Amino acid sequence: MYVSDLALDDFRSYHHLVLSLKAGPTALIGANGQGKTNLVEAVGYLSTLSSHRVGAETALVRRAGPGEEQPGGAVVRAKVVRGQRPSVIEIEIISGKANRARLNRGACRPRDLLGVLRTVVFAPEDLVLVAGEPGGRRRLLDDLAVALRPALAATRTEHEKILAQRASLLKSARAHGASRGPTGSVLTTLEVWDAQLAASAARLIAARVDVVSRLRPWLEGAYAAVSEGAADASRQAALAYRSSLLAHEGRPDPVPGPQAWVQDEEGLRDVPATAARLETAMADLRRREIERGANLVGAHRDDLSLFLGSLPAKGFASHGEQWSLALALRLASYEMLRADVDALGGDGEPVLVLDDVFASLDERRRRALAGLVAGAQQVLLTSAVDQDVPDELAGARFRVHDGAVTRV
Ligand SMILES: Nc1ncnc2c1ncn2[C@@H]1O[C@H](COP(=O)(O)OP(=O)(O)O)[C@@H](O)[C@H]1O
Ligand SMILES: [Mg+2]
Structure with missing residues (x-):
C-alpha cells in the first residue's frame, strides 16, 4: 500500500499542508527543526492513532504564535491506495476532547481507522527498544498485534x-x-x-x-x-x-x-x-x-x-549492535506485515518510514539498509542533507523549510 495524498491542518508546526506522494522512495530534506519528523509523525499517527514521539496528544495540535488564535484541534487526512482500492482516512485531534474520525468521508470511530494504513516507523528513538524499559517493547508488540488484528x-x-x-x-x-x-x-x-x-x-x-x-x-x-x-x-x-x-x-x-x-x-x-x-x-x-x-x-x-547469541542484548550488546538489533526489529516487523496477506488477497505491505536514520548509521549499515528497503512499495525518509540519502533510494525529493514542503 502507499499514501498518495496527505493533508494537515494545524498539526504540529504545520498551518495547512497538502502533499501528493508517489509509490517508491520519497526523501524529505531539511535542516533540523524544519518539520520533517512532524510530517512523518502525522502518517504514523493515522496508522496507529498514537505518536512515535509523545504520549500527550495536546503536543500534536499547533501552538499558535503570540497574538494569534489558538486552534482547537488538528486534522490529519490521507488517501491510502491498497491494491486498486483507495481509501480516504481522516482524524481530528481535538484538544481536551475525544477525537473524531472519518473513513471515506463518513463518520466512524477512531479505532475503525486502524488497519487501513499500515506503517513501520524506524527512528533514532528506537534505540530504547533494545536498551530501554519494557514499556517500549510491549508497545512494539501491541502495535503489531493491532496491525495484524485491528479488533x-x-x-x-x-x-x-x-x-x-x-x-x-x-x-x-x-x-x-x-x-x-x-x-x-x-x-x-x-x-x-x-x-x-x-x-x-x-x-x-x-x-x-x-x-x-x-x-x-x-x-x-x-x-x-x-x-x-x-x-x-x-x-x-x-x-x-x-x-x-x-x-x-x-x-x-x-x-x-x-x-x-x-x-x-x-x-x-x-x-x-x-x-x-x-x-x-x-x-x-x-x-x-x-x-x-x-x-x-x-x-x-x-x-x-x-x-545476541546466548547473551541478553540489554546490558551486553555494544552501541553498534544495539542499533543493528533495533533496526532489525523494525525490518522484521515490516517483513512480517508484508507477508500477512489478508483473506481477500489485499496487500498488507506497510509504508516504511525512516526518520533521520541514515545520518546515525555507518556506511556499511547504510548500504545494507538501503539494499533491504529499495524494493519497498513506499519509503518515506527524512534527512538533514542530500548526501545522506543512499543512491538506492533516489526518488522523489522534497525540501522542508519552516513548515513549507516543496518538490525539487
Ligand atoms: N504543537 C506544535 N506547535 C507548533 N510548533 C511545533 C509543535 N510541535 C513541534 N513544533 C515545532 O516543530 C519543530 C520540530 O519539527 P521536527 O519535525 O521535529 O523537525 P525536524 O525537521 O528536525 O524533524 C520545532 O521547531 C518545534 O518547535
Ligand atoms: Mg526530525
Missing part, C-alpha cells in the same frame, strides 16, 4: 482501564485495611476485577506471543543482513516473550534454544487457560498486591527479551 485495539484499551481501576481498588483496600485487614466486600469486589483483568490480559498475551512467533524467523535474517561484514555478524539475534506469569509460576527465564520455555511460551496462546492461571496468581499475590497497592502480575508486567 484487538478494543482489548488493549479495555485492559488499560481495568488495570487503572483495579489499582485504585487495591490502593483503597490498603487504606481501609491498614488496621483491620481488608473487609469481605472489598475482597469480593477484587475477585470480580481479578476475573476481568485476567480475561483481557490473557487475550493480549496470546496476541503478543503470536506476534513474537511471527517475528522470530524474520528477525534472524534481518539482523544478519544489517550486521553483514561486522565482527558480530556470526551471532544470531533471537527474541522471546518474557511473561510475569511464568516467572511467578517459577518457570525458567527465557533463553534462546531450550525446548522447555518455547513450550511455556506456546502454552500462553490458550486464552482461557492463561486467564485461569492469572486468576490463581492474583489470589496468591493478594496480600502483597494490597500492601503495595499495585497490580503485580499480568500483561502489563511482561517484556520481550532480546538476545
Whole structure:
C-alpha cells in the first residue's frame, strides 16, 4: 500500500499542508527543526492513532504564535491506495476532547481507522527498544498485534482501564485495611476485577506471543543482513516473550534454544487457560498486591527479551549492535506485515518510514539498509542533507523549510 495524498491542518508546526506522494522512495530534506519528523509523525499517527514521539496528544495540535488564535484541534487526512482500492482516512485531534474520525468521508470511530494504513516507523528513538524499559517493547508488540488484528485495539484499551481501576481498588483496600485487614466486600469486589483483568490480559498475551512467533524467523535474517561484514555478524539475534506469569509460576527465564520455555511460551496462546492461571496468581499475590497497592502480575508486567547469541542484548550488546538489533526489529516487523496477506488477497505491505536514520548509521549499515528497503512499495525518509540519502533510494525529493514542503 502507499499514501498518495496527505493533508494537515494545524498539526504540529504545520498551518495547512497538502502533499501528493508517489509509490517508491520519497526523501524529505531539511535542516533540523524544519518539520520533517512532524510530517512523518502525522502518517504514523493515522496508522496507529498514537505518536512515535509523545504520549500527550495536546503536543500534536499547533501552538499558535503570540497574538494569534489558538486552534482547537488538528486534522490529519490521507488517501491510502491498497491494491486498486483507495481509501480516504481522516482524524481530528481535538484538544481536551475525544477525537473524531472519518473513513471515506463518513463518520466512524477512531479505532475503525486502524488497519487501513499500515506503517513501520524506524527512528533514532528506537534505540530504547533494545536498551530501554519494557514499556517500549510491549508497545512494539501491541502495535503489531493491532496491525495484524485491528479488533484487538478494543482489548488493549479495555485492559488499560481495568488495570487503572483495579489499582485504585487495591490502593483503597490498603487504606481501609491498614488496621483491620481488608473487609469481605472489598475482597469480593477484587475477585470480580481479578476475573476481568485476567480475561483481557490473557487475550493480549496470546496476541503478543503470536506476534513474537511471527517475528522470530524474520528477525534472524534481518539482523544478519544489517550486521553483514561486522565482527558480530556470526551471532544470531533471537527474541522471546518474557511473561510475569511464568516467572511467578517459577518457570525458567527465557533463553534462546531450550525446548522447555518455547513450550511455556506456546502454552500462553490458550486464552482461557492463561486467564485461569492469572486468576490463581492474583489470589496468591493478594496480600502483597494490597500492601503495595499495585497490580503485580499480568500483561502489563511482561517484556520481550532480546538476545545476541546466548547473551541478553540489554546490558551486553555494544552501541553498534544495539542499533543493528533495533533496526532489525523494525525490518522484521515490516517483513512480517508484508507477508500477512489478508483473506481477500489485499496487500498488507506497510509504508516504511525512516526518520533521520541514515545520518546515525555507518556506511556499511547504510548500504545494507538501503539494499533491504529499495524494493519497498513506499519509503518515506527524512534527512538533514542530500548526501545522506543512499543512491538506492533516489526518488522523489522534497525540501522542508519552516513548515513549507516543496518538490525539487
Ligand atoms: N504543537 C506544535 N506547535 C507548533 N510548533 C511545533 C509543535 N510541535 C513541534 N513544533 C515545532 O516543530 C519543530 C520540530 O519539527 P521536527 O519535525 O521535529 O523537525 P525536524 O525537521 O528536525 O524533524 C520545532 O521547531 C518545534 O518547535
Ligand atoms: Mg526530525
